Amino acid sequence: MSEDDALPYGPLRPETTVHLCVDMQRLFAEDTPWRTPWMTRVTPAVVRLVEPRPERTIFTRFMPAQRPGEGQGTWKRYYERWADVTVERIGDDMVDLVADLRRFAPPARVLDKQVYSPWIDAGLEGVLHDMRADTVVVSGGETDVCVLAAVLGAVDRGYRVVVATDALCSSSDETHDAMMTLYHRRYGQQVETAATDVILREWR
DSSP states (O other), X not given: OOXXXXXXXXXXXXXXXXXXXXXXXXXXXSSSTTOOTTHXXXXXXXXHHHTTOGGGEEEEEEOOOSSTXXXXXXXXXXXXXXXXXXXXXXXXGGGSBOHHHHTTTTTSEEEEESSSOTTSSSOHHHHHHHTTOOEEEEEEEOTTTHHHHHHHHHHHTTOEEEEEEEEEEOSOHHHHHHHHHIIIIIXXXXXXXXXXXXXXXXXX
């Protein structure tokens, strides 16, 4: 078995591993100013991670401001710039998960957040505690924004973190590639990177 066929720190324990799927929403998949062009390309890999154990999956959803100019501090300026993606403009349905994933919830859980990180107000840590999790498999988008915030928050809290390399997406190829290098080289002691096939094989 080659180095790429196994996780560096051994198999995943089913009873303590959780799949954290970040912001796979219509808002980013469809024709909006925030469209992530290859979200549809990685969706099948995300589905494969969810299907065997949907009850061990947590979906996060990024919730834009209700109307332009709402928000605290720099978020107010942010939603003045991105007025066209406020809920008032795009409608409530656009914050839903993409259809291929929405069917898994429940039993999968859905946590809403208003900032990049799911660790601040979404209640993620409490849910992981209730699920007796010590390992987080991360998928979703965007690699260099909300996924980054999720990964670093998990690292800070001491979770084992496995990033599913073919189940991530970004609107920027350049920064996606840079983040994959960062995860692999700079955080190699605390972040494992592996393809979906390897993760599923090791998640017995």
